[in-house]
Amino acid sequence: MTVRRLVLLFLALAFLAGCGLATGPSNEIPDQQERDRKAEGSIFGEDGLTFGGDKGSDSGGAGLGVNGFLWRASLDTISFFPLSQADPFGGVIITDWYTPPETPNTRFKLNVFILGRQLRADGLRVSVFKQEHIQGSPVWSDVPVSNETVRSLENAILAKARELRVAAISQPE
Template identity: 30%
Template sequence: MDLTRFRTGLGLALVGVFVSGCGIFGGERDTPVETQSASEIVDDIIYEDESRPQSTLFDFFRNRNDAGQVGAVNKYIWNASLETLDFLPVQSVDPFTGVITTGFGTPPGGGRAYRATILVNDPALDARSLNLALMTRSGPASAATVRAVEDAILTRARQLRQQDSRF
């Protein structure tokens, strides 16, 4: 009996040593290599030992951030949402997460009160960037109503984009 226990214990110890050698128990993790961007590498080549200027003529040709972004959301969809649903009282606004929460309000010429929660979750001017939840006092609004409001917001966002591109 003691020989069987010894063999079992020795076998488990060998399996444990083998498995720990494979790295399953958390050994050293691979860390990503941080590299310079292409523009930084070119700048290092051009300005080897000289003092690097703050900006150059070539900065004009480099990619710049999109002017349509406010934090991580599209500013046209953001502003269009606020303009389209301006009859609803705004309760909270967070442009960094892209969430607009409103209270109950009645649209002009309508008899039913609505409350909206809008999520703009992408900097692209795209229908997938807009998520809208409409509630009435008796429950969720119909899908047709939600679709109509989404279409109105996206149409206004395109109009704002066109107005902005004229300047």
């Protein structure tokens, strides 16, 4: 019986000694994972998802994905058109059909695409769609739009964007 007690006591001590040797998970793995996570980045940027912006930052948040002057000038220039969709991050403005009061049988629709962050003429593309109503018919038929109409609208937006930029530069901070 004493041999049995000695064996049980020895096994109990062996188990207790084994418990003391185990150190658990290594602390190096979470540190390495954290470094890897920081190196890969986040879809929300360095600071994560921040509501209200960073108080110490001069950038004022993420901002627009396109040139702000072209964006504002586009909205100002076509402000009389009803907006269907406006995406400041993708630079897309789509209007609904607009019928001028002086020509009730003609309607227009615009798609404005701002293609970059620089204020350049090739950073803007406008598509104009025109339809005419055939008297006595419920159908609107497509009518070709002259390139001059598209070009004059693009030039009006670019001129307004330049005015906004000059006004922003000449303003004291």
